[in-house]
Amino acid sequence: MRTVLVTGGTGTTGRRVAAFLRARGVAVRTASRHPAAGDDRHVIFDWADPGTFAAAVDGVDRVFLVAPLSDSDPASAVGGFLDAAVAAGARRVVLLSASAVTDAPSGLGALPPLVRARIPEAAVLRPSWFMQNFVGSHPVAIGIREHGRITTATGRGRVAFIDPDDIAAVAGRLLLGEPIPDGELVLTGPQALSYDEAAAVVSEVTGTAVHHTSITVEELTAAIEASGVPHAYARVLAEMDEEIAGGSEERTTTTVQDVTGRAPRSFRDFLIDAHRTRSAHSAPAVA
Ligand SMILES: NC(=O)c1ccc[n+]([C@@H]2O[C@H](COP(=O)([O-])OP(=O)(O)OC[C@H]3O[C@@H](n4cnc5c(N)ncnc54)[C@H](OP(=O)(O)O)[C@@H]3O)[C@@H](O)[C@H]2O)c1
Incomplete structure (x- = not known):
């Protein structure tokens, strides 16, 4: 090679x-x-x-x-x-x-x-959407860290968040030369969660209350735009939440298991690891 x-x-x-x-x-x-x-x-x-x-x-x-x-x-x-x-x-x-x-x-x-x-x-x-968005510098993580709040336009729609390590494991195996499976390679975590449910898991793991607020697509577009994103792209991002509200991400697949031979990591386990790593480095909270 x-x-x-x-x-x-x-x-x-x-x-x-x-x-x-x-x-x-x-x-x-x-x-x-x-x-x-x-x-x-x-x-x-x-x-x-x-x-x-x-x-x-x-x-x-x-x-x-x-x-x-x-x-x-x-x-x-x-x-x-x-x-x-x-x-x-x-x-x-x-x-x-x-x-x-x-x-x-x-x-x-x-x-x-x-x-x-x-x-x-x-x-x-x-x-699917990355678990990593709940830690680090993503707007979801910043909302958690600075306001104890996640703001989306996803309503009660669920997302099967995925650990980027699982994406990398699939990509890595394929780059090692393993056969490329037929069909769509949709990668998900093991469970679809609403942002309400995800906020509850973050609260439990970190010990700090985090709430989810769902607003309209127009309100979210304006909020994203206010952070410096051009209007058209802000609208595209907000409309992705509307798709989630409509159930587009409410599915799990076996692709990670099929390609890597092991189950994808759960949201809770991902957060526990992230929280432990942060605590070890004396940083505040999980996000
Ligand atoms: N976040 C999610 O929930 C999610 C879900 C599904 C799919 N995705 C997809 O994931 C992709 C982003 O991947 P990621 O999150 O791993 O990346 P990321 O953390 O956002 O980092 C972007 C990478 O691209 C490089 N980059 C940015 N602009 C570049 C340019 N003009 N030329 C060369 N390199 C450039 C950056 O490095 P430098 O700054 O050093 O150039 C960095 O290495 C997107 O295609 C997105 O659609 C994201």
């Missing part, structure tokens, strides 16, 4: 994919715009600068692909990148998409058909 390129290599999923593969002796090059602390096999790579593609794909036969989120037409940059990767010898690409993203002529939905068309061995991962 030659080198595996992990784009988004400093992000939530990419750095876990890189760690998974390196722990198994695979040569991994991580890529993103900023240097990765302590990672001397990182290359500076910018989706907005095609001049950075050649060095990233040199000697690469497999790619973990995290697309440019802020780009309204990501297929343009990703198409050029895939051409460079194929010319360099890449045969397999594992694309990180999302359960909320379906195939479409433009936007993020254009990427799965593009990757399938250009790459001999293409896998499209469609994870």
Whole structure:
């Protein structure tokens, strides 16, 4: 095996994919715009600068692909990148998409058909919402930490939140060369929870009361916009909550079990670990 390129290599999923593969002796090059602390096999790579593609794909036969989120037409940059990767010898690409993203002529939905068309061995991962959103710097985590409140437009809709370690384990196995399963690779945790139920688990694990408030899509759009996000994108994000309210994420799948041979981690176990890690570093609360 030659080198595996992990784009988004400093992000939530990419750095876990890189760690998974390196722990198994695979040569991994991580890529993103900023240097990765302590990672001397990182290359500076910018989706907005095609001049950075050649060095990233040199000697690469497999790619973990995290697309440019802020780009309204990501297929343009990703198409050029895939051409460079194929010319360099890449045969397999594992694309990180999302359960909320379906195939479409433009936007993020254009990427799965593009990757399938250009790459001999293409896998499209469609994870549900990340458990990681409840810790760290995500707006949900900030709401918990600063206000003891989660604000969404999801109503009573449920989401089968997934641990990013489980996504990385699936991606890692496929990048090791395991057969790509047929059909949609929708990745979920073991249980679908409403945000009310998730808030109750956070309260129980941290010992600090956390509440969920569901507001309208219009109110959420305005709130996201007030945090500096352009109106159109704020609306897109708020409408994703509306989909959840309608039941779009209320499902669990066996994909993590099927590919990795073990069950996905529960939300409670994820939070307990996150809380323990934070406590060990003397940080306040889980989020
Ligand atoms: N959060 C969720 O609940 C959820 C659920 C399902 C699917 N997803 C999908 O997950 C993906 C995000 O993955 P993630 O959460 O692992 O990433 P993340 O933590 O948001 O990090 C983004 C990564 O992309 C890199 N990056 C950003 N802009 C870049 C650019 N212009 N050129 C090159 N690299 C760039 C960043 O590194 P630098 O800053 O160093 O460039 C970083 O490594 C999205 O496609 C999203 O749709 C998320």
